[in-house]
Amino acid sequence: MITIHGMQDSGNCYKPRLLMALLGKPxxxxxxxxxxxxxxxxxxxxxxxxxKVPVLELEDGRTLPESNAILAYLGEGSAFVPADPFERATMLSWMFFEQYSHEPNVAVRHSLLVYPSRKAQATPERLAETLDGGNKALAVMETALTRSNWLVGDAPTLADIALYAYTHVADQGGFDLAAYPGIRAWLSRIEALPGYQPMTWLPGT
Ligand SMILES: N[C@@H](CCC(=O)N[C@@H](CS)C(=O)NCC(=O)O)C(=O)O
Structure with a gap:
């Protein structure tokens, strides 16, 4: 059986856990x-x-870091990866956006505010910078999710899982999701998927 090394309340570590839950795989x-x-x-x-976590460890001992690469490996051949090459590339585009524009703002602001050990780094400048960057990333998602139920095509993909991880706790990082009705409806759609588990869930619990 594969092993995911990760921290329970890290969004990056939640991504592969959520995918495995949705796929119904142990x-x-x-x-x-x-x-x-x-x-x-x-x-x-x-x-x-x-x-850094997460790290995926295969049965044969090979290891794979980086949450979105782990999603790509675990999602291979599943309904969460579009068959169409352009849609597949669009999915990857959202996953790179997640790592470059979304996570460094939405996730970092969350960790600055939630973890006491990061309090010293929560300077007013850093909080202002991540608030601005995070709202810009959320606005990009809002535009896409006002036009469509999912980020790519007409079904959930790895892009939705990658961006769900930190967006669903963005309020804890001081982002007001009331301003993003398209995102809120999308969060509910993900939470209604068969097999969905919350971030607190661990296998065997
Ligand atoms: N790009 C990486 C980021 C992983 C990451 O930042 N992990 C954090 C927890 S969310 C970590 O392990 N931090 C420990 C450290 O930086 O010392 C990914 O998506 O997996």
Missing amino acids: FHHVEVDSLDGSTRRPAFLALNPIA
Whole structure:
């Protein structure tokens, strides 16, 4: 069985867990606290020299870091990856957007406000910068989700899973989702998918 090394309340680590739940596939979870230095210990660095969770570990010992690459591997051949090459590339485009424009603002602001150990980095400048960048990313999503139920085509893809992870807790990072009705309706659509599990869920619980 595959293993996902990750932290329960990290959105990046939730992405592959949510995909496995939606696919109805079993996996092991190994909890790694990314805030207490665990990711910099030699045993973890042997799994992922980038020193970050999540990391996927296959039965044969091969490992794969980066949440969206893990989604691509686990989602291969499933209904969450469009067959059409242009739609597949559009899905990837949203996943790169998630890592470059969304996560560095929406997720980072969330962690600055939620984790006491990051409080020293929560300067007014950093909070203002991430609020502005996060709202710009949310506005891009809102425009797309006002036109369509899903980010790509007419069914949920890996892009929806990647962007759901931090968008659904954006309010904890100080983002007012009342301003984004298209996003709120999309969050509800994802939560209604068969097999959906919340971020707190771990296999076996
Ligand atoms: N681009 C990576 C980012 C992963 C990441 O930032 N992980 C955080 C937890 S959400 C982490 O492990 N931080 C530990 C550290 O930076 O020391 C991905 O999408 O997997």
